[in-house]
Amino acid sequence: xxxxxxxxxxxxxxxxxxxxxxxxxxxxxxxxxxxxxxxxxxxxxxxxxxxxxxxxxxxxxxxxxxxx
Amino acid sequence: xxxxxxxxxxxxxxxxxxxxxxxxxxxxxxxxxxxxxxxxxxxxxxxxxxxxxxxxxxxxxxxxxxxxxxxxxxxxxxxxxxxxxxxxxxxxxxxxxxxxxxxxxxxxxxxxxxxxxxxxxxxxxxxxxxxxxxxxxxxxxxxxxxxxxxxxxxxxxxxxxxxxxxxxxxxxxxxxxxx
Numbered sequence: 001x002x003x004x005x006x007x008x009x010x011x012x013x014x015x016x017x018x019x020x021x022x023x024x025x026x027x028x029x030x031x032x033x034x035x036x037x038x039x040x041x042x043x044x045x046x047x048x049x050x051x052x053x054x055x056x057x058x059x060x061x062x063x064x065x066x067x068x
Numbered sequence: 069x070x071x072x073x074x075x076x077x078x079x080x081x082x083x084x085x086x087x088x089x090x091x092x093x094x095x096x097x098x099x100x101x102x103x104x105x106x107x108x109x110x111x112x113x114x115x116x117x118x119x120x121x122x123x124x125x126x127x128x129x130x131x132x133x134x135x136x137x138x139x140x141x142x143x144x145x146x147x148x149x150x151x152x153x154x155x156x157x158x159x160x161x162x163x164x165x166x167x168x169x170x171x172x173x174x175x176x177x178x179x180x181x182x183x184x185x186x187x188x189x190x191x192x193x194x195x196x197x198x199x200x201x202x203x204x205x206x207x208x209x210x211x212x213x214x215x216x217x218x219x220x221x222x223x224x225x226x227x228x229x230x231x232x233x234x235x236x237x238x239x240x241x242x243x244x245x246x247x
Contacts, residue, residue: 027247031247032247034245034247035247039245040245040246040247041241041242041245041246042242042245042246042247043246043247044246044247047247
């Protein structure tokens with residue numbers, strides 16, 4: 001998929017664990033793992049809003065478009 | 069919800085029992101059919117003659133197969149029924165799997181379209197056995213048809229359902245992978 005999720009990079013920069021991230025965003029650890037591994041098919045605006053709030057970043061920092 | 073689950077459990081077990089009965093019938097047809105073709109005198113008490121009457125299209129009535137072909141026709145009759153019951157048994161196995169899956173709340177699982185497609189294929193295989201009848205008579209081979217289109221329709225319906233479940237499974241997976 002041309003949309004790449006850079007959540008692992010942003011989490012590393014913030015020194016935040018996945019479980020802490022999932023807890024603060026309010027999603028399950030399984031869903032956080034799906035997002036981190038790039039298996040997610042879609043992200044709700046409400047979830048994206050919470051992620052940006054928790055990580056103090058822009059959507060573009062997490063989601064990057066890469067041509068095949 | 070509990071009542072619904074109970075009904076599904078009951079239906080699942082009923083389908084399983086019927087499936088086992090169908091395989092028992094198939095086994096009986098296999099052994100009795102072969103033995104009856106080899107030694108018909110052992111089965112005088114069984115009065116199966118009415119079962120092997122076939123429809124004569126020319127006369128417009130049921131006729132009895134001629135004596136020379138009787139053994140062959142009897143064997144064919146039982147083999148035809150054996151195939152029918154075996155395929156019916158396979159249909160019941162897959163239907164049981166579907167019921168088991170639905171009972172456990174896994175309606176749109178990935179295997180469902182495959183199971184439905186196999187059920188449809190089985191129905192399409194047995195449809196000609198039910199619709200067309202061919203067999204030897206005193207006047208040679210006779211060919212007859214019955215307007216039993218239920219199996220054909222059931223097969224086509226299963227294929228349509230398979231496509232619906234395929235789309236359902238895709239949407240379900242997409243929904244699961246939406247964060």
